[in-house]
Amino acid sequence: MYIITLSGNLLLITVVRINQKLQTPMYFFLSNLSFIDIGFSSTIVPKILVNTLVKDRSISLLGCAMQMFFHLGLGGTECVILAVMAYDRFAAICRPLHYNTIMNKMLCASLVVGSWSICFLNSAIHVALTFQLPFCKSHHVNHFFCEVPPFLRMSCRDTSLNEIGMYISAGILGLFAFCLTLISYVHIISTILKIRSSQGRRKVFSTCGSHLTVVGLYYGTLLFMYLRPRSIKTPELDKSLSIVYTVVTPMLNPLVYSIRNEDVKNTVKRTHIRILKNM
Numbered sequence: 001m002y003i004i005t006l007s008g009n010l011l012l013i014t015v016v017r018i019n020q021k022l023q024t025p026m027y028f029f030l031s032n033l034s035f036i037d038i039g040f041s042s043t044i045v046p047k048i049l050v051n052t053l054v055k056d057r058s059i060s061l062l063g064c065a066m067q068m069f070f071h072l073g074l075g076g077t078e079c080v081i082l083a084v085m086a087y088d089r090f091a092a093i094c095r096p097l098h099y100n101t102i103m104n105k106m107l108c109a110s111l112v113v114g115s116w117s118i119c120f121l122n123s124a125i126h127v128a129l130t131f132q133l134p135f136c137k138s139h140h141v142n143h144f145f146c147e148v149p150p151f152l153r154m155s156c157r158d159t160s161l162n163e164i165g166m167y168i169s170a171g172i173l174g175l176f177a178f179c180l181t182l183i184s185y186v187h188i189i190s191t192i193l194k195i196r197s198s199q200g201r202r203k204v205f206s207t208c209g210s211h212l213t214v215v216g217l218y219y220g221t222l223l224f225m226y227l228r229p230r231s232i233k234t235p236e237l238d239k240s241l242s243i244v245y246t247v248v249t250p251m252l253n254p255l256v257y258s259i260r261n262e263d264v265k266n267t268v269k270r271t272h273i274r275i276l277k278n279m
Contacts, residue, residue: 008254028133037250
């Protein structure tokens, strides 16, 4: 799964770079999403693979903090980038005549830089607050990697403030991303329904289907992981959910976008034919 994640996302980034037709805001954001997925998976999976092969499954305090920092930062950035991609689709479908003016290079760059900056700042705050807690119960992390929820369970101090802070930040980032996505797609669907041609409706909706699939899989798992009540939280369920959005989703994203995208498939075919001719 990790090899598929790396190869699929690297292929998508490469295809976007070599095809001038794909030098658009949508594919710029999609390349960012692929880069995030590579980092998101690479932060966690190599260590898990090592732990399956060696008896020593320990991790240093600094290594654990770095893993938590990048995991939180990249996960939050993916949420916001998915919302930005929904806004891009809104601008393309609902404001086609003004699309190039709205989604100019400056705005696209600002949205990406802002997403990364805000989410990594949020990550740094949570990591600092988490590692200030005293861990006197145990130093055994009942999880596949270093994540905030299992560390809160290990602390012998009341972690209510940490949990409130986590709910607030996840709520703000998640709510912002969800609302932006929801509002964008309400307008998109309204516009699609006004198209008289059924073929035209299918063509426009097909450009959004891939994004909706990825959004549903990622947000659903992540929000259930972080925002569900303590009464229904269990370590085993947390571990299972974490694998879904850390390993499975980054693997599926490039597959979902490639399978439904003729431009990407045609570029891959042409490149493959060119390579075979030069051999």
